[in-house]
Amino acid sequence: MTTDSGTVPEPGGSGAEVDVTGGLPAGWVRATLGELGVEVQPGFASGKHNRDGTGILHLRPMNVTRNGMLDTLDARYVVDDSDRRVERGDVLFNNTNSPALVGKTAWVDSVEPLAFSNHMTRLRGPEGLDGKFLAAQLHHMWSTGYFKSILNNHVNQASVSRKALLDTVIVVPPLAEQHRIVAKLDDLLAHVEAGEAAVEAASEKQQPLMDSILDRCILGLRHESSNESLADIQARSSKKINYRTLRALPVGWVWRVAQDVCSSIVCGSTPQASLMHADAGEIPFLKVYNISKRGFIDFTVRPTFVDRGTHEKNLKRSKVLPGDVLTNIVGPPLGKTAVVPVDHSEWNINQAIVAFRAGPDISPEWLRFVLQSPYVIGLLTRTARATAGQFNIALSTCRELPIPVPPRNVQDALCEELEISAEQLAGLHENVRSLNGEALELRNALMHAAFTGTLVPQDPDDEPASVLLDRIRAQRAFGAKPDRRKRAPRKTSPAAPQTSGRPVPAGTQEALPL
Missing domain, CATH: 3.90.220.20 (DNA methylase specificity domains)
Structure with missing residues (x-):
């Protein structure tokens, strides 16, 4: 919990303290998820999936992409009568996976409630913490290696414990600024993803092009x-x-x-x-x-x-x-x-x-x-x-x-032609790889700007985030839980969204076969 001196414990429960506002823009604070009163709820295991739509869609690690989006094109369903669901505005955190993939996080943008596996954790923040802002920050922490540094290794997989997750320190701007940051990220990342989609389309054409060249030469x-x-x-x-x-x-x-x-x-x-x-x-x-x-x-x-x-x-x-x-x-x-x-x-x-x-x-x-x-x-x-x-x-x-x-002289001439084509396509492949690397660097730069206060301007009239912490402390002093965001009434017969948020570039997402 935040102390009177304005510090919070270091993540991991070490007992060391971190300055709440030091080095941050005006109105920002640092706090652990636990201190913010973020609700942490694991999902449930199910070995009886189906693809015919019977029951409710059951989200698994592979449904969270490397870009921090929900992708349910590979939808699996389960028959379940419990109330353990994620709803629009929740944050879905991948708690168990291979070490490189633990920590992938997505914001849930589904009109209908969805089930989720025990390898996922549902996070619900208090009023004053934008779920989309929280999801983007946690996913950025995954991409920069934070969760890899705190995970527990098991046989063929790894996990982040509930305690380690609640001890994770995030930055919290004023709520109005969180909204501005999320809107700006959505706008800029849409351009990045359009570029990535164009690069992906060019990449997918390389092999068919070489195949066509091969057949034309080999068959004369x-x-x-x-x-x-x-x-x-x-x-x-x-x-x-x-x-x-x-x-x-x-x-x-x-x-x-x-x-x-x-x-x-x-x-x-x-x-x-x-x-x-x-x-x-x-x-x-x-x-x-x-x-x-x-x-x-x-x-x-x-x-x-x-x-x-x-x-x-x-x-x-x-x-x-x-x-x-x-x-x-x-x-x-x-x-x-x-x-x-x-x-x-x-x-x-x-x-x-x-x-x-x-x-x-x-x-x-x-x-x-x-x-x-x-x-x-x-x-x-x-x-x-x-x-x-x-x-x-x-x-x-x-x-x-x-x-x-064909005659040997024709073989030699066609082989020379094919070598040139292969070299040109190899060069194109390297260019595509380079562009993908640049896109990743741009993503990281945008996220860094978002969580250091340089992506959008600050407004001195915004209510400081410290007010949120004070309100949570006061509620806890009276034994009350922090105010939760308001959720839409639950419906039945959920429909599976294909993707959530911005378009997801094509590509297989690595994950445990769960």
């Missing part, structure tokens, strides 16, 4: 086609691939079966766990997660090694060399493709990956682009068999995969 779509290109392969048979449905290629090109143009097509195997070593070793051992969606090997992700003896004996059939083209045959997703880099002279692969090595009729570069072509890799992935939610492609089918083969 800019040239007149000839049925002669189909004659040889249509005389062959395959158990899984119908060669008679292939597109005709330009004059001088032919379809060939992969095993006829590749000197080697092998899949890997997985040794005993005791023969694999994390982080360091002699021979790098690739797994599916090391093949990135953008078409390169990323060995920084959980690197695994095997020793030379295991490589030469147990795994001798799955050795791969720089320039070999890898495709995963177990998924989802299927068909991630990348070239073995030159970082090591030899590598090895697990059983979920197939390695193609170019023969004399095709260049390794051409084989790489062929196996990245959506048309060609699609012929392979459509043969997948599903078993217990997992898709598998047979090694024998990989050997029967049709490969378009």
Whole structure:
């Protein structure tokens, strides 16, 4: 509680004291959530969710975005008769999640009451504390790492205790200024989010553009086609691939079966766990997660090694060399493709990956682009068999995969063209990443300005926030609870809002699978 000297306890219950007004604009104070009389209410667990709208929408950690908004596009419902609900004006705090995500906070803007899980905490402030201002400040504290510094770590997750939350110190301007800050943030962040949406739209077009370029080059779509290109392969048979449905290629090109143009097509195997070593070793051992969606090997992700003896004996059939083209045959997703880099002279692969090595009729570069072509890799992935939610492609089918083969000089010219396109799109990708970083910096700068008193001007006629604290102290002295904001009468049959507040940019929100 605020003392007569104008100080509040440090968060965490240390007993140290903090100056209530020191360094703050006129009329502002510092106070803990507990001192402000903020009501803290956890939700309830439910293992019986449904997506058909039966019951009431049940908010979970994934419904609070990294931008501090409610997103209920992935709505789950529960049948529940309790009165544990969040309503418009409440603040929803994510109390349990992975350590990086504990503390995400959103203001609730739902016409109807909604249920919420036990991994969420409902906060209701007193009259004089704007819920939207509180939510924005707590979310900013999450984004700058405050909650990560006070959480409790558990197995595979972390949490913030009720006491630590109530001991959290926030700044409180006069109520009229809180309203001005919230309105200004809404206006400025709407512009930021419009820019983010434009960047996201540009980013989403990159891969389809590269896919289109790949197919145009790999299939020779800019040239007149000839049925002669189909004659040889249509005389062959395959158990899984119908060669008679292939597109005709330009004059001088032919379809060939992969095993006829590749000197080697092998899949890997997985040794005993005791023969694999994390982080360091002699021979790098690739797994599916090391093949990135953008078409390169990323060995920084959980690197695994095997020793030379295991490589030469147990795994001798799955050795791969720089320039070999890898495709995963177990998924989802299927068909991630990348070239073995030159970082090591030899590598090895697990059983979920197939390695193609170019023969004399095709260049390794051409084989790489062929196996990245959506048309060609699609012929392979459509043969997948599903078993217990997992898709598998047979090694024998990989050997029967049709490969378009133009003359070598045409291969070289098209590979050069594709390299230039890939470099240009990689540059665009880096520009998009840079713009995303700038947007994050701008968000943080706006939030910093909001909670240090520089976003909007102060008005000396505003009632100081210290009056709010005095009123709460007086109410507590008489044993009364702080005045709560007035809430709309409760309704039944809640409808799920898709989003709350400003538009939410597209993207999956990481959270516990609750």
